[in-house]
């Protein structure tokens with residue numbers, strides 16, 4: 001008897017009109033044998049310019065097998081730590097070194113405290129709690145990421161201040177040969193070296209995803225098994241291959257001259273297990289595809305938000321729903337959406353294959369991130385030299401408004417609402433989007449995200465929402481290297497918190513401000529409109545966003561030429 005209850009390992013449903021409009025892209029992916037060439041580790045898929053990078057970046061295709069021996073090692077360490085009463089796991093890491101573990105542990109319902117910030121308020125909350133029960137995982141592929149290094153320094157000092165030897169409480173995950181590996185060995189820490197043939201954003205099923213998640217109590221063996229079950233179907237040159245169908249549906253119209261669809265809004269449709277998956281998809285797709293003036297922009301949204309709603313969404317955005325199992329009633333309620341269904345391990349490899357295939361459709365290298373370095377360099381320069389203030393346009397209570405690079409008539413703005421209206425006037429009504437970038441405590445002020453949908457509805461255009469500096473390691477590449485369609489609203493919570501970074505001449509408050517200033521300068525240097533609002537209190541951030549919604553509404557209802 002056939003088992004009709006077995007869940008499908010990975011399934012993609014593409015609405016008929018989308019499938020028709022992207023059929024040529026799917027044909028191309030099958031004819032170019034992208035799936036079997038990935039399976040074989042062929043680095044020539046993306047052309048001669050991408051070959052050198054691709055030749056050291058395809059280890060993720062078989063990560064389920066390569067990572068299997070790690071599982072017992074991680075679980076043994078977890079038991080050892082628990083035996084010592086150490087059961088609280090904190091992760092220091094940015095981008096590809098923290099997004100996957102956060103998704104995995106949320107799906108598993110186990111606690112993991114992710115430090116992917118330089119915001120002093122957010123850091124203090126984690127640093128000040130339960131240190132006697134805490135193990136810190138420091139994850140960095142390069143071993144030189146400034147935020148991660150700063151978090152590690154702060155925690156090491158906190159362990160020492162509490163009379164705890166950091167050697168037994170800091171676990172390192174890094175590439176072989178990195179400065180962090182050397183630091184870990186020199187300081188007697190447990191060190192896991194990852195497969196160096198996997199880039200950060202493709203590393204979910206390597207030591208980067210597995211060590212923190214496994215220590216926190218997630219079923220990492222099951223996760224690898226889910227990927228293993230899906231992979232054969234994902235590596236077949238077949239028009240039924242769900243990853244190729246996903247790539248064609250999302251990337252097949254991104255370069256069209258008419259009716260371009262170069263964005264997708266992704267929501268978790270099962271309300272629970274995969275709730276955080278859209279944040280991981282954002283980094284994978286944005287950083288992989290957004291370069292050389294082209295790209296596919298992923299926008300993480302909630303299920304009822306404008307960009308996925310049946311009414312009012314815009315033609316350049318494809319709605320996407322992710323869920324861990326098929327639910328016919330939910331699918332019927334969102335008939336225009338591409339549905340991506342499967343358990344988390346399968347979602348990881350399915351999206352990775354699809355993203356690599358999108359790289360072929362777009363003609364770019366899906367494994368590099370050429371524009372990420374520019375923001376880091378600008379922040380470093382600002383930290384080494386006294387910060388050069390962009391003159392303020394105006395102040396409003398606790399808020400200071402400035403526009404590096406200027407744009408339109410913003411210099412004449414007399415009020416915050418005027419400045420916001422000037423920014424929104426730069427928005428292209430066909431392909432433009434607004435990127436809201438908030439450098440603040442993303443846990444304590446998490447409610448600010450709820451204003452994203454209101455702003456999108458008021459503008460009638462898509463809105464992305466990123467927490468700084470986290471998004472610099474995720475969608476930041478797309479904003480600078482992708483199509484010049486964005487206008488940028490940057491909010492920064494400035495503070496005089498003295499939280500120090502040991503052996504550095506600057507503390508966290510100065511660092512986060514330099515990161516915001518540096519990125520704004522780089523964006524303005526690309527001739528992109530950037531409005532900066534700095535707030536000396538938490539309430540100012542909410543007030544600035546509420547004013548943005550009001551300004552956006554009057555733009556829509558006011559006279560248009």
Ligand SMILES: O=P(O)(O)OC[C@H]1O[C@H](O)[C@H](O)[C@@H](O)[C@@H]1O
Pocket residue numbers: 094095096097139140141142143144145148200201287369372472473474
């Ligand atoms: O793991 P790390 O070397 O610390 O890198 C963390 C992140 O840094 C950069 O921003 C890259 O663009 C990301 O892809 C990467 O995930």
